[in-house]
Structures are given as C-alpha cells and as structure tokens.
Amino acid sequence: MNSRAQGADLDLLYSDVEDALRESVRALLSSRCTAQQVTTVYDGGGPGGRLWRSLAVDLELAGLLVPEEHGGAGASAREAAVVLEELGRFVAPVPFLTSSVISVSAALAAGDGTVTARLASGEWTGALAVPLTTGPASFTPAVRVDADGTLRGRVAVVAGAIEADVLLVPAATAAGTELHLVMADDPGIRITPVVSLDMTRQVADLELSGAASRRLLDSSTGETAVRGALRLGAALLASEQVGVADSCLQLTVDYLRQRRQFGRVVAGFQAVKHRLADLWAQVESARAVARYAAAAAGDPDLPVAASLAQAYCSEVAVLAAEECVQLHGGIGMTWEYPAHLYLKRAKADQLALGNAAAHLTHLAELVNLPSG
Amino acid sequence: MNSRAQGADLDLLYSDVEDALRESVRALLSSRCTAQQVTTVYDGGGPGGRLWRSLAVDLELAGLLVPEEHGGAGASAREAAVVLEELGRFVAPVPFLTSSVISVSAALAAGDGTVTARLASGEWTGALAVPLTTGPASFTPAVRVDADGTLRGRVAVVAGAIEADVLLVPAATAAGTELHLVMADDPGIRITPVVSLDMTRQVADLELSGAASRRLLDSSTGETAVRGALRLGAALLASEQVGVADSCLQLTVDYLRQRRQFGRVVAGFQAVKHRLADLWAQVESARAVARYAAAAAGDPDLPVAASLAQAYCSEVAVLAAEECVQLHGGIGMTWEYPAHLYLKRAKADQLALGNAAAHLTHLAELVNLPSG
C-alpha cells in the first residue's frame, strides 16, 4: 500500500461549483439560522422543520446525492461535504446528514427507486435506526425480525428519528442483517425524544414492538449497505466538523481582535497568537483530511480515509470549540453567546459514528499496524 | 484503596539534613563535574573514576543506604534521592544509582554482610546484571546456572558494568531465579562497552560463559530481591530525572533572560513565558511525585509510587530537555553547549527501569483499572 501516493490523484481543493453551492447554503442559513434562533432549540424552540424544508426542497439538498434519474441532483460526496461544512458552521438543526447522506446511501444500496425518489424530493425525511455512536466497523443490529415478520427491539439515541417520516431499520435474522423500511407513524414503533447534549441534533430512543415493515435488503446485502452508509456518514461528518472548527476559530479571532485587556488588543498577546496559529494549522489539516475523505468516496482507500477523518477531524473540532470557550473567557461560558452551541455539537460529533479511539483501532487493521 | 489519603502522612519537603547533604554534593560536582568535563565523556575522556571515588568514599555516598552496623551511613531513600537530584543536575557520569542504590538494595536483601560492607566502603563498585531497560514488573533472567554450577548467558545494555568490580547476576534454575555474585575480572565473563546514546551512563553487553560465582540468594528469594532492587531504583531514578528537568529549566530561564531578539528580552515573549510557566509547573509536580516515591520506600504504596514516578517524571525530564534545546534555538543544538547532555540523559532515563507505557500498564493492575 505504500507504493502509491494515495490522494495524489484526488483534488482536495474546492471547485467553483462547490463554492457556488456553499454560497447559496450560507445565504439561506445567515438569515434563517442565526445563533439566537439555534439557541432556542435548547428551550424547545428553534428554526426546525421550516428551515429544513427550505434547504431540502428549495435548495434541493435532500436529493443532492441521488442520481438524476431518481430525481436527485446527481452530485458527488464532495458537494455534500461542502453543504455539511456550512451546516456545521451554523450548527444548523436539520437532518441533512441523517436523511440526505446516510439514509440516501442505504436507500441507494437497496436500489429502491420509490424510497430514493421520495427522500430526494424531500417528501420523506429518513433516518437509519442505529445509535448515533455506531461506527462503520462496530455495527451490530439491535432489532430482530420476529417470527410474524414484524420488527422488535430497542435502539438508543438515534439521530434524525424525531424528524423522520420513515425509518430504515437494520434487523437481524438467523441468516444475517436485513434492511427494513418502517413508517415513523406505525403503531408498532415508539420514538421517545431524548434530552440531548447537543439539542441541535437531538437523538431519540426507539422501541419497536411488532412494527410493520417492508424489507428493502435481504441478509446477503443488508449489513454491507448499513456499513457503507455509516462509512459515508463518517467520511462526510468530518466536513461538518471542519465547519464547526473553522467557525470557532473565526469567532475567536474576531472577538480577540476587538477585545482589549491590560491596555492591549488581546489577540496581540503572543501566547494567544501562538495558540491561534496552532489551531489554524490544525483546522487546515482537518480540512485537507475531510476533503480527502469526501474525494475518496468512490475510492478503494475510503475505509482509511473515513476512519482517518473521524479520528482526526473529530478531535480538531472539539479542540477548536474548547479553545473558543477558553479564549473568550467568561463570555464564552454564557448562554447568550454562541460558543456553547459549537462546543456541544463538536463534543456530540466526536461520539458520533465511532469515536476517535474506535477509528484508530480500525485504522490499525487497515494499515497493518497490529496491536500485539 | 480510596479511603486513605495516600501520602498525607509522608513528608514531601526537603529536610535540613537533606539540604546539607545536597550542598556538599553540589559543591563537589560544581568543581569536579562541569559540563565541559562531562562532555569529554563522549570522546573517551571525562571525570570518571576519580570523581566517583570522591563521591563514594570522601562523601561516603557509597554506603548511604547501608545501615550503620554494616559500615554505611544508615540514611533513608530520601537522602539518596537528594543525591540523585544533584547527580542529575550535573549529568554526573558516576555509578551511584547502579551500585549504591540498586546493587546495595539487592545485597541488603541477600543479607550478605561482606558484600554490603565492601559496597558501602566503596572498595567494591557493583552492578546488577540486567538490561538497564528492565522494569520491576518485567524482569526475567537471561542468565542460567549451568549443570557445573557456573553461569552462562548474555545480558545486553547493563548500566554500571564497566565501572563494576562485582556483578550481581540474577540466574535462572529450574526452581526459579537465584542471585549470584561474579567478580568482574572473572575469565568467564566478557564485558563489552556499548557506544551509548547516553555516554554519561554508558552501558555494556555482558557475556557469561562458565563464569564462576557465589550464590547470594536461592530461588525462593532471588526474584523478589531483584524486583525490589529494580523498584527502589525506579522510585529513586525519578529524583535524578527531577534534577535533570530542574537544571534544564534553570538553564533555559537564565539563557532567555539575557538573550535579546527583535529588540526584546526573549524571556519576555508571552508564548515563551507560558511555556516556561507550564514547564515549571510540571517540574514541581515531578518533584512532588519523586519526593513521594522516595518517602514511600518503606511504605506498602511503594509499587504505585515507583510506577507513578517513572511514568510521570521520565516524561517531564524528556520534555524539559527537549524544551531546553528548542528554546535555546541553534545554540542548544551545539556540542559545546550542555543542553545535549541533558537531552541524552533524559531520553536514556526514560527507557531505563521500564518506560512510561510499561509503568502505566503496571499501575493499571495496581489501582484496579483493567484494560478490558
């Protein structure tokens, strides 16, 4: 594996198309997803469904990754990554990652045109019924297919379930993991919202007791599809983390450039400068890593790229958010200031789709650095 | 174990007696063990045997840990720790740790009055024939007792062997590990000096082929004695590391307070100040940890204290030496400046008597934090 300069043939920059997409997303979020609006999510408010509808339908992001023949935009993971950067930048409380990336990936693997088309149009919002903390290498189904063909089981902390119209449920049979479609309003499923560390991606506990379902994939392909969806999710979550980190850095730089203490601009204190320089370097590295993960979506190196992305970018986002709070001083601790929104998202993102330790362990296998 | 405030009853400060001892050691080293003198060790020179004789005999350090009834000073591990701090501060190329701490500990365990007395008087210098990298938890003998009662085997990188008159050799039998005494000039032993990363504690490879020996401990107690000697060595090596770290910090502070760049005293740049402040805090923590390890020499908590000391102080000494080189800039890289002496000692010390990872693994068992 060392003979090839992995990535040398993949473009890690932003294309003009991607920059244009970024601008349209940012323009919408700038007016409809301000920090004040997002903060109200923690007290039960927030921009919620209408914002998502604008993004999903008006900007046609719901179908970004869906091929044109199924009613989507036929864009690549690189474009989705740019969208996620912006969603991270605004800590937007919308189910793009869970519905338009992970669920769409699973639906595409299932080859079900109807499901894909409805997800693409935004008619349906979907969620994969696994705990948000599940990484591609650690997935095992918590739901089983009962003798009567219905589904039964509990799945904790599922992201996107509250917003979902349909749930894509990996379900165990004796032969392996199948993938099932369950309507969110099916009487056999109970979705209990969880008071979440990150209310901008609120999770829910699911209880399925005799839920009616339609099988999308049988046991020969279900697990691969689920892992693939989680892997793509992990690869692209890195871009959300870059958006979070970049935003934290910018917020901090802007604040410290105007803040004065001891008669000097705080951003001019060398210890602060060096920390910001280090942070900038790490954010730029996270960007390169996240771009590589997005560009590698169709590449055999994707497993390495995705695990590297989660191992690295998740840490950088947390660091950036923590530095943001710390370097702001007291104001960074207040409810009114947006730093905490980033901190909570960054920390929850770190646990999402496999934590750094889990991805490093997976990397150890992939690049042949065994533990013992 | 959590109910007791470990260490609350142990004095972590320096006593007046210890301060006086420190002064006498420092006075001798200041004139007889300058950085210039030490540097010549790397080109085959150095203060060598005469310095050791002065320390061992004139200052009576050889017998510091030996009870008065065996001709020693009857001091505690705390005093030996203070001596080691000073030896670290001057990167002194003398076998105090290997002879007067580790060998004496093993000899005392053997209860052999003759050996102990000769080590105490400085008539003999001793070395325990195990690789310097051996930690108390990882010891296994590399030498075996042959059918004819002689010793056979190879032991790599033994510290203190070049200076030794006698070697204390752990040797395997079917029943367990015995401890043997071998004269360094025995024709059955070959001591090959190794060009060492740290020439101020040069190691040697030993080859025993039919070496004549006297058994000091049989297989029922040999291993315990060896482990005990290594544990005391690990506990006290921490004080040497504190001496190294403290000296590096002082050297750096002194240099940067007089060095000017960009029209300012370099020590006034805030990034430098904060790094030095952090380093100072870590050196002070290392001091507390090392003092605890020395004070705990007779305490049931010694295994925890010794492993903590090696896990923590070894890292701080390396950090201090690395920061010393870095913050000096180019001059810190030169042969003429003493920074490299500290760097080499700190790094070799980090590998000595079990590295940090090994001691943390051992700690995990001791404090019940199992790996899986």
Added chain:
Amino acid sequence: MDETLRTDLRTRVEELLAEHDPATTGPLEFLRARFDAGLAWVHFPGGLGGLGLPRRHQPFVAELLAAAGAPDRDRRRLTIGLGMAAPTILAYGTEEQQRRFLRPLWTGEEVWCQLFSEPGAGSDLAAVATRASRDGDTWVVNGQKVWTSVAHKARWGMLLARTDPAVPKHAGLTYFLCDMTAPGVEVRPLRQLTGEAEFDEVFLSDVRIPDAHRVGAAGEGWRVAHATLMNERIALGDLAPPRESGMIGVVAGTWRDRPDLRTPGLHAKLLWLWAEAEAARLTGLRLHQKLESDHPGPEGSAVKLALARLAQQLSGLELELLGADGLRYADWTMTQPDLVELTGGDAGYRYLRAKGNSIEGGTSEILRNIIAERVLGLPREPRADSGVAGQEPAR
C-alpha cells in the same frame, strides 16, 4: 510542645461542650458560642473566633467537635466568605469591621459574594469601571458587576470600585463592603452553558455605602483585592484530598463499573490522566505541607492550572467512554442551583461545567503569567495604557 497545646485545646472544647450541650443547644447558638470560645478558626486572633495558634491545629478541634456530635455549618455554602472575605477583613479591615462581620460570616448567618468582575474587565481588574463617588460620610456607587456567585443569596459583597479616575488605572480603586440589601442593588441571574444560572449579574444604581464599610484606604483597593484573590486561588483547590478525589475518581469509577465500555485507546488515555491526576494531588499535598503561613504565594496557581485542565480532559474522556449515554443530558431548564458540585450532575454537565474551571478565579492564561513573572522572574508584559504592568485575574 504540640502536646501541651493539644491538651489545652481539648480542655477548651470540653468546656464549650459542657456549657453548650449540642443535644440541647440550637445550632446557631452553639456556633456563636464556639466562635466566642476561640474555637471557630484557631489561627484567627483572640476575640475574633480564634486563639492565635498555627493553622494546623484547626483539624484537631474540628475532629473533637465532630466526634461529640456538635453542629457545624455547611462549609461548601460559605466558601467565598470563609475563603476570601474573612482573610481580607482580617488583614485589611478595621477592628470595628472585624468585630461586626467575622462572627456572622463564620456562623453562616451572613453569606458573602465577590463584586470584582465586570463585562469590560474580565482578567484585567485594573480596568474596573464601576464608580464610587464620595458624598460626605458615604459613597455613591454606580456600575455593573458580572460572574458573581450566590449574589442572590448574599447579604454582603466585596466590592471593587473606581474612586479616582484621574490616576493610573490600578491606583484609583477602592475596596468596599457592600450591603446587598441596600436600595439600588439589583441582582439578575446569568445563564451559562450548562443551562443553569450559577452566577449573577449585579447592577448598582446610586447605591450608598457608608465610609465605615471601606476596607483599606481610598486608592488602596488594588492591593486589598489582590489579597482576596490570592486566597481565592487557594480556596478553590483543597490541597490535601485522598487519592482519586474529584473528577479522576468519577471517571475511574465509571471505568470500573462498566467493563462493556472499555477500549484499548481509551485505556491508554485514562491511565495517563490517572498518573497526571495523582501527580497533581501530590503537588497540592506538597504545597499544603509548605504553607505554614496564612499567605499563600503564587505557587498555588500551578495546582489550580493542573486541576482545571485535568477536570476538563477527564470529563471529556468520560463522555467518549460513555458513548451512547454520553449523548444524553439531564435537563436544560434554567434553574438557580443551591450549590454547585463540580463532580455532580451527569457526565454532560460535568464536561460543560469544567470549562469554567480554567476561567473562574483567574484564567489559566493569567495564572501562567503570574507563574512566569512572580515565580520565574520573567519580564512583565508590555502594557500600552499605563506605566505599570499590573495584571490581576478575575474570571
């Protein structure tokens, strides 16, 4: 000699217990009597709750009284008064102030708060803008304070205000004892990232403070506040706790309780943090042994620095360890907590709350400056607005 002292202390405790049987005496009455017997804090002077003895004898008295079932205060609710106000009043207050304030402070009858920080003056106390203007025998105070713990419960506040705007920044400050029930004092809760409002904002509008409640001379506030803050840093870190106290104990407990969560990568992190936590504990213990006087030096800053960092790293690690459960949070509803326990709440709360450890009571950046300048003797930061590079922490 300690033996003689101990015998004497034992006698005094026995006399107190004999005259005020805890079984029949009300708690407040007993505490007042204990104060008057000089057994409140033996290192305070006679007549002010103490006997002028070395501080190290206090635990002995406390043990005897506890063994006898004597009532005590909830010290955790009086941290600010006991840890900061009391030493400041003792060092700088008039005899009248000492007699008026120390007894109810110690018994817990009067809760204290600290009115230093301002929105525009965080770590830079020399920038305090709250004004106090002299009007005969009183001072008229106007301004805004922030990050005040328990202001809504406090009867008295230690107030730093600017009394002379004409002189260099640090020279024009004066230190007052502010009656929190006085007209013009308005307290509003300040919600923080945990969702709760642990601190308050305090608005001061034409608040009148008698000159008798000034501590130290006018213009000497900087020096007096300094004393308060040095004590704050010590008060914040209990220096001699048992092994695995604080956040490391919580996380080690989770590790032991939940074998299902363990992974090799997290194990390596945990072990290193355990070592660092134990190193920090021993460092505090050593400092504790060193502190014979009542005047803590800047060395305590290092312990606070380390403990803040460790609390943050450990609570962060705990969330990673908990995984799915780490995504849950108890409650975002805004409340004003009665008592803040840094190792309390759920893991998410601990993680968020720990972020404050390196900001409150002197930011870690300010503490590094203090160590660099006062311990290592490195040059002070160039300061553009005054000839004096004074740097004092708040939060």
Added chain:
Amino acid sequence: MDETLRTDLRTRVEELLAEHDPATTGPLEFLRARFDAGLAWVHFPGGLGGLGLPRRHQPFVAELLAAAGAPDRDRRRLTIGLGMAAPTILAYGTEEQQRRFLRPLWTGEEVWCQLFSEPGAGSDLAAVATRASRDGDTWVVNGQKVWTSVAHKARWGMLLARTDPAVPKHAGLTYFLCDMTAPGVEVRPLRQLTGEAEFDEVFLSDVRIPDAHRVGAAGEGWRVAHATLMNERIALGDLAPPRESGMIGVVAGTWRDRPDLRTPGLHAKLLWLWAEAEAARLTGLRLHQKLESDHPGPEGSAVKLALARLAQQLSGLELELLGADGLRYADWTMTQPDLVELTGGDAGYRYLRAKGNSIEGGTSEILRNIIAERVLGLPREPRADSGVAGQEPAR
C-alpha cells in the same frame, strides 16, 4: 491544451536525446545541453534553462528523460542552490547574474550555501551585524556567520550584510553573492549534538565582493532575503510524498518488523501519530495543489511546523519502542557528513537530529508568529528597538 504542450515537450526531449545520446555523452555535457534546451526547469524563462511554462509540466520532462536513461544530478546535494539561490537570483538578480550563475547552479558544477544566521542574530535577521563597506566598485565584508550547511563544499554563498548602520535595523541590509574561495573566507566545522559537524561557521575578514555580485539595491537585502527564506520553507518540505513517507514510515516499519516490542500504550501513541502524519501529508498535498504560482505564501509554515513536531515525536517514540537497542548509538566521532538524511542513521541519531527540524529554516516559534500575523492578521509583537516589527526567521 496540455496535450499540445506535452507533444511539444516530447519533441524537445527527443531532439535533446538525439543530439546528445546519454550513452555516449558525458553527464556534465548532457546536463549543460539539457539546460540550454530549456528542459532544466521548464518554468524558468527561455535562455535560463526553461521555457516559461507552468511548473506542473516539469515532472513530465523528468519522467521522459529518466525513462531514456539520461543522467541527472543528485538533487539532494543541491537543495540550497536549487531551492533558494535559484528563485532569488531569478526574482532579484541582474540578467548578467542570471546568465552567469543559474547554469552551473543547476548542473551542480557550483554548490551554494546560505550566509544569513549569525551568533547574535538567530531568528532575528534584522540584527545581522556582518558589515559590508563600499570601496569603489567592491564591498569589503567583515563578520561571522553560523549554521551554514555545506559551506565547506560551496563555491558561492548568499550573503546578508549590513551596509548602512545608521538606518533602522532592517533597512540597512544588502544581499550579495559571495565567492567562498575568495581570500578572507574561512570555514570551520560546527559540531552538533549528534556528534557530527553538519554545519559550518564562516568567518569573513576583509572579504572583497565586486558590486556586480550585489543582488537588489543596497538597503534592499531584507526583501531579497525574505524571498530566499520563503523558498527555503517550501524547499524543506516536499509537499506531495506517498503515504508513510519520512519518519512515520521508519517507525511503522520498526513496529511491523518487531512484534516482540509492541505494547498497548505504545500502540495507542503510534496510531495517533500515524493519523497526524497522514493528516500532515494530506495538508501538504492540498497546499501543493493550491500553489499554482511560484510564490509560496505563509501557509507552508504550518506544514513545516507539523512535520518537525511529528519527526520529533515519532523518533522519540521509536526509541521507547526499541527499548534496549534504543540505548545504543552508532558513533560519536566527529565527522563532516557528505549528505544529511533525516531518516537515516540509527534511531538515536534520528531522535537527536530531529531536534533541529524545529529550529533550522525558521524556528517553530517564528513560524507561529508568521501564521498569526500574516495568515490570521493578528497584531505584530511590540518591538522595542525599531518602529517596524519585522520578524524574519533564520535558524
């Protein structure tokens, strides 16, 4: 359009090979011919070894020539000339200088060294004290330089000297090309912590430099040196190497080769450093894709920073991993190495040598300043000795 260009380049290469058959032509003769054919560095102007094409076409030419078995220089021995002297001479040199120096520089006939650092001016180049005084058509130079790589092999040196001590520090500097064989140039080896003398000290006593060897105007040396250094930082980091290049490859190799040495704690460290090394590689790759012009910006500093840190941490980890073998060292004898390979030698050598990575070519502290000030736009450091806060690295 690239296709057309490629066809043209292919034709030119074929012509060169036809006229100078590598099998029968001497290496130097071939290289000179290659230079004259514009195939040395295609992004250089015509007549100076190039064709004025974008830099990205150079690898194509190199591949064609390598495939044909054409001789090449050992680029590693010419790093300073190719990476620093050449772009500086191209940007600031006179046409005469360009014609005189670039060809032998490129062919390797003349080795270059850099004479910037001084004992009293490490990172602070504005403090350069070496004096150059004008004497008719020549300059007379006196002073001392330090940390000069390959001075003992160099024919030419890029020299920064003070020509006007009266003006502010950075304004009085001038840039010269110094003949290292001129009378008064004395080179002494400088031993470093690895035992060897990789660098030299250079003493300049009444060295006469013709004014024709001045680069840029008198007093413009600062700006010219700046260009050299920006190129140095890039030259130091090859930006698009394959995965596991450099120190991570060495340590990963040791890990794979020696299962007996593996422990869980070291595994966790290694994996994280692997991830960081791969992140640094991708960062360099991304920067490489970004650099369309020949003028690298301050962003390259971040890659150098990361690579230096990683080389240090990885080589340190390797010694821990090796354990007993980590205590051995190949040789302390002082030698002047022919070529420095940072991943060469034994593990101890790598560990010690890597310490220089964060000092040479701009200390990590200076690089952080550069990022903070030039990328993030943060305020410059207050500077006591001049109105201008210029900060330039050396080593």
